[in-house]
Amino acid sequence: MSSKRGPQATRRGRPRQADVARAAGVSQTTVSLVLGGNKQGIVIQEATRERVLEAARTLGYVPDPAARSLATARNSLLGVFSFTATFPTDARHSYHPLLAGVEQEAAAQGYDLVLFTGSSAHGPAATTPEQLDRVRLADGCLFLGRHIPARELRRLVQDGYPAVHVGRRDELEGLAWVGADYVSASADVVRRLADAGHRRVVLVREDDDAPASDDRERGFRLGLERAGLPAGPEAVFRTADPAAELTAERVRAWRADGATAFVAEETDTGGAWRALLDAVAAAGLAAPRDLSLALLGEPPADLVGGPVPTGFDVPRTELGATAVRLLVSVMAGEPLAEEPRGGEPERGEPGGGGRQPGPLVACAFRAGATAGPPPPPPPGTA
C-alpha cells in the first residue's frame, strides 16, 4: 500500500508541496511559485499554473504555517503579555474591552494573537526572565499592567525587540507606549465642576505611584489652577486604605470647610470611589443633591447597577487598537530608531489641548448623575 512513504511514519496524510509537484509533474519550486505569492514576478505558463492548482485542490493541500514562518522569518503573531492574569477570575477589572480592540485591529492587520500566560501561572508578581523571553516567539508584543519588571523588559527592548506598553511608561528608556490622556480628561472634569459653580474640590486617591494615578492627579491640579481654585496640598487626600480612613466625619469636615465636590481616581479595585460613596452615604448625604461626586474613570463592575458616576470613559477599545497600530509600525520601521517612541511625555507643560496627536488617546466626558451645581450654603454656615 504505502510504498514510498517517507523514511518515517511522520506523514500524517497531510500533503505537502512536493506531493502536489509530483501530481502536477512539476518541481516543488513551481508549486511554491504558483501557490505562494510569487512576489518575484516569475512567469509561469497558464497551463502549468492550472495543473498545479488542480492538483493542489485534489489533494487538499494546505501550507504548513510553521514551515512558512521559518522560511520567511515572521509568523504573523502578536504577543500580549500581562503582568497579571489577562482574564482575572475575580472580574473586578477586566482587560476585555482592551483586548477587543487589540484583537480587532490585529485581525485587520493580518495578525493572530498570542496570550502569554506566564504571569498567571505562579500568582502575581512572579514574572521570571524565562517567561518574558518566551514573548520573542511573536513578531512583536504588547505589555499590560500597572507595574512592570523593568529590568527584564529593558533587555528585550535593547535587543531591538518590538515592544509596546499599554499605558504611559516613561521610566523605561526606549520603550514605546500608548496611553489614555488622563491629564486632559481629569482637568476637564474639574473644569466642568468649576463651571457648575463649585469653588472647592477634593481629590481622593490611593497611595500608589502608578503613572495612571499620577496623571490623574496632575490633571486634577491643572484643572484647579486653570479655574483659579485652591490647589494646595489639602486639595488631595491620599491614603493607603480609603475604606478605613475615608470616614463620614472626614466628609463632614470637608464640607464644613467649603468643599462641595469630590473626585475619586479609578483603580483596579475601585477602592477610592467605593470608599467615597460609602462615606457620603454614612454622612447621610446624597449626590448630586447635597454635594457633587465624580469618578476619574469607570466604576468597578459590581457598581455598574447604581447611578452612573459623572466622570470620563476610558476608550479602552480604541487604546487597544492604537497600541496594535503602533506596534505594527515599530515592527516595520527600525525597531531601534529614536523617532517612533511613545512620543513626548508631555512632562512639565501638559498642554491639555490637542498637543500631541501621537500615542495619547482622548477620554470622553461622561455626564453621569452624581454631579450638579453646588447646594445653597447650609443654614449653619457663615
Place this chain on the structure above:
Amino acid sequence: MSSKRGPQATRRGRPRQADVARAAGVSQTTVSLVLGGNKQGIVIQEATRERVLEAARTLGYVPDPAARSLATARNSLLGVFSFTATFPTDARHSYHPLLAGVEQEAAAQGYDLVLFTGSSAHGPAATTPEQLDRVRLADGCLFLGRHIPARELRRLVQDGYPAVHVGRRDELEGLAWVGADYVSASADVVRRLADAGHRRVVLVREDDDAPASDDRERGFRLGLERAGLPAGPEAVFRTADPAAELTAERVRAWRADGATAFVAEETDTGGAWRALLDAVAAAGLAAPRDLSLALLGEPPADLVGGPVPTGFDVPRTELGATAVRLLVSVMAGEPLAEEPRGGEPERGEPGGGGRQPGPLVACAFRAGATAGPPPPPPPGTA
C-alpha cells in the same frame, strides 16, 4: 563591533542555538540537548550543561517556535478558535469566565494561548478554510461557538489534528468535546420543585435547536418523569418570540390549570426568563409568594441587580479548564485513536446521574429567591 554577523542582515538580534553554542564553546547539537528535553537520555557533563545554560541565559535565548514546530510538530501553544469574534463585547459575560479558566489551566500546563478569530477582516460568518487551517500552528485547539463550519473542521479532525469543542457536539464524528451537564442540573431543579410540593411545572424555551437548549428540555422532562409529574407536550411552552407570546393571560391560564412553578431556559439574550418575569409581573403575581420561578442557568447581565433566580450556575471557568485538560490529553494520546473522544454522547438513555465522569461538568444548584413551596390553592379554585 559586529564583526561576524551572518551573511544577511536578517539577524534581528534574536539569538539562536548556534549563537549559544558559540558562546559556550560547544556544538549546536549540545545546546539543543541541554535546552531541549533530551529525551534520548544522552549524557552531558554537568560543567558543560552549566556553561550552556549560562550562555543561553546571558544571550536571552528562546527557541523559535516555528523551527521547533517544524522539527517536532509541537510548540507549547494552544489555540482558541472562535467562530464568532474571539472577544465579542456583548457576550462578554459568557466568554470571559470561560477564557479565564482556559488561561489558568493552560498556564498551569505550560502552554501559551493563540487566539484565532474566525470572523476577522472578512465580516462574520465567513470562516474560510484558510483561516481554520491557520490553527495548525498551535499544537492543538479549542473551538467555541454555537454553529460550526462542520466541513472544514472535519478535515482538521480527520487529519489527526487535536481539537476539542467547548459545548456538546455530537454531530461531528471524532470531535472531542466538553460540556456542562445541563441534563442533570435541569432535572435537579425540577426535583427540588417537586420536593417543595409543586405538582405541575411548565418549561418556557425559545425556538432554537442548539444542543444546550435540547439538553435542558431533556433534563426537565427527565425530572418530571422521576417525580411522577405530568410530562406531556403541554409541559413545555416553546416559542420563537417569548416577549410577545408569553402574556399575563397565558400565565393566569396555566395557574388556573394547576401549574405553580415555571422554569425558563437560559439563552444568549435571556429572552425566555425576561418574558417570564414580565408576564408574571403583568399578571399581578409575585414569586415566590404566588408561584415559583426557576432559571436553568444564569440571568443576563442587566438583571444581575434583581432578586437571585433559583436555578443553577454554569461552571464556565471550570469548563474552560476541563477543556484544556481534555485537549492536552488528546494531544498526548494517539490523536487518531478511537478512545479519547468526547465520551459517549449519552443519547437515548441520559442516565442523568453520575454516569459519565468524562467531559460533562456538573452545574451547581443555586437556591436563589424566586422559588418556594406552592401557595395554598386560591379561593376560586375547586
Place this chain on the structure above:
DNA sequence: CACCGGAACTAATGCGTATTAGTAGCAGTG
C-alpha cells in the same frame, strides 16, 4: 553560424531545531 537574450522552469540552499548517526578519547580486557 556563433552568440545573445528572454521565457519557463528547476536545482540548490537557507531558515532554526531535533534527532540520528557517528567520532574522538580513554579505561579496561585477554
Place this chain on the structure above:
DNA sequence: CACTGCTACTAATACGCATTAGTTCCGGTG
C-alpha cells in the same frame, strides 16, 4: 597492544516552504 565498550560530544540530516541561482530551450541578431 589490538580491541572492546563507554563517555561525551559533534557532524549531518530532515522538516516544509521561500528564494536565489542557475539551466534548458528556442527565436532572433550581426
